[in-house]
Amino acid sequence: MxxxxxxxxxxxxxxxxxxxxxxxxxxxxxxxxxxxxxxxxxxxxxxxxxxxxxxxxxxxxxxxxxxxxxxxxxxxxxxxxxxxxxxxxxxxxxxxxxxxxxxxxxxxxxxxxxxxxxxxxxxxxxxxxxxxxxxxxxxxxxxxxxxxxxxxxxxxxxxxxxxxxxxxxxGEWMFPEDMITDQPERQMVSEIIREKLLLALDDEIPHGTAVVIEEFKETEKKIKIRAEIFCERDSHKGIIIGKDGAVLKKVGTEARLDIEKLLDTKVYLDLWVKVKKNWRDSMGALSNFGFDSSNL
Ligand SMILES: Nc1nc2c(ncn2[C@@H]2O[C@H](COP(=O)(O)OP(=O)(O)OP(=O)(O)O)[C@@H](O)[C@H]2O)c(=O)[nH]1
Ligand SMILES: [Mg+2]
Missing domain, CATH: 3.40.50.300 (P-loop containing nucleotide triphosphate hydrolases)
Structure with a gap:
């Protein structure tokens, strides 16, 4: 039963x-x-x-x-x-x-x-x-x-x-036996990148970041993923990139390793940092960044 x-x-x-x-x-x-x-x-x-x-x-x-x-x-x-x-x-x-x-x-x-x-x-x-x-x-x-x-x-x-x-x-099960989450792969990938940003950055900066997957292309040998990291200020962009790109490189490496485990394949991860002022208060930006419209 x-x-x-x-x-x-x-x-x-x-x-x-x-x-x-x-x-x-x-x-x-x-x-x-x-x-x-x-x-x-x-x-x-x-x-x-x-x-x-x-x-x-x-x-x-x-x-x-x-x-x-x-x-x-x-x-x-x-x-x-x-x-x-x-x-x-x-x-x-x-x-x-x-x-x-x-x-x-x-x-x-x-x-x-x-x-x-x-x-x-x-x-x-x-x-x-x-x-x-x-x-x-x-x-x-x-x-x-x-x-x-x-x-x-x-x-x-x-x-x-x-x-x-x-x-x-x-009662009947609502989901197939082998399903573990309802999150699409792209969302899990953007969440992994956000987790690494939360771990790498101090204070308020990571709270003002959003990660959008712009490209997710599967080839025979690997998956190419291009993600954009949005932050709220130019000064934050500099901090996220870090001296000689060190912070972004660290975030990228840590995220790639977790994403490879998740997708069980080699991944090429390309990260870009962009500024979108006050996106946390913009309905349009929230919607563009993929937040569920029924809760906006
Ligand atoms: N020492 C200890 N730390 C824990 C335990 N459970 C969670 N943590 C730590 O607490 C912090 C917050 O954990 P999360 O699971 O992200 O907390 P959350 O309630 O989901 O937080 P929000 O998503 O922000 O609401 C992380 O650093 C965890 O490692 C625990 O049982 N013991
Ligand atoms: Mg939580």
């Missing part, structure tokens, strides 16, 4: 939602970075194990938007939970609650969707801190379960599955 569940992963920026998705999937479908607001779109991860198909939905972190891109990200994040069979609400014990999180938890509580509180990054905190965090959240909200984990160290994941399994229901 086939079973399935649709599981939304929700929480504030940087708490480890995408790391958790990758850990549950045991393969990388979403990029991660130490910088908040890494995920910009909903990302589906599909895991078919035996008779069960789990459909995970990773979302952008809940925050107060300051740009149109931020509005878009919040639209992509909210509303996912209410359609789900269960919600994994991810928190970091060390972070205190803010008004955005309170509002989100109220919304989830009102929706009556079964919610599992995931306390992540327990590799960085003491047992006392974990207990304090559990009692703080449980006092204020009615969770179906609380599971402390380390997504990075893949610790506690079997307990997460145990809880999710309570919400599986009999």
């Amino acid at each position: 086939k079973k399935t569940a649709f599981i939304a992963i929700i929480g504030r920026p940087n708490v480890g939602k995408s790391t958790l998705l990758n850990a549950l999937m045991d393969t990388k479908v979403a990029i991660t970075s130490p910088k908040p607001q890494t995920t910009r779109n909903r990302i589906t991860g599909i895991l078919t194990k035996g008779e069960c198909q789990y459909v995970f939905m990773d979302t952008p972190g809940m925050h107060k938007p300051k740009t149109r891109l931020g509005d878009y990200m919040m639209k992509a994040a909210t509303g996912v939970g209410v359609d789900a069979d269960c919600v994994l609400y991810v928190v970091e014990a060390e972070k205190s609650q803010n008004s955005t999180e309170k509002a989100e938890l109220e919304r989830i509580s009102a929706s009556k969707v079964p919610t599992i509180l995931i306390i992540n990054k327990i590799d960085t905190i003491s047992k006392e801190q974990i207990l304090k965090c559990i009692s703080h959240y449980s006092e204020n909200y009615d969770f179906d379960a609380v599971v402390p984990i380390s997504a990075l160290q893949k610790d506690g994941l079997s307990f997460v599955f145990e809880e999710i399994d309570k919400h599986l229901s009999e």
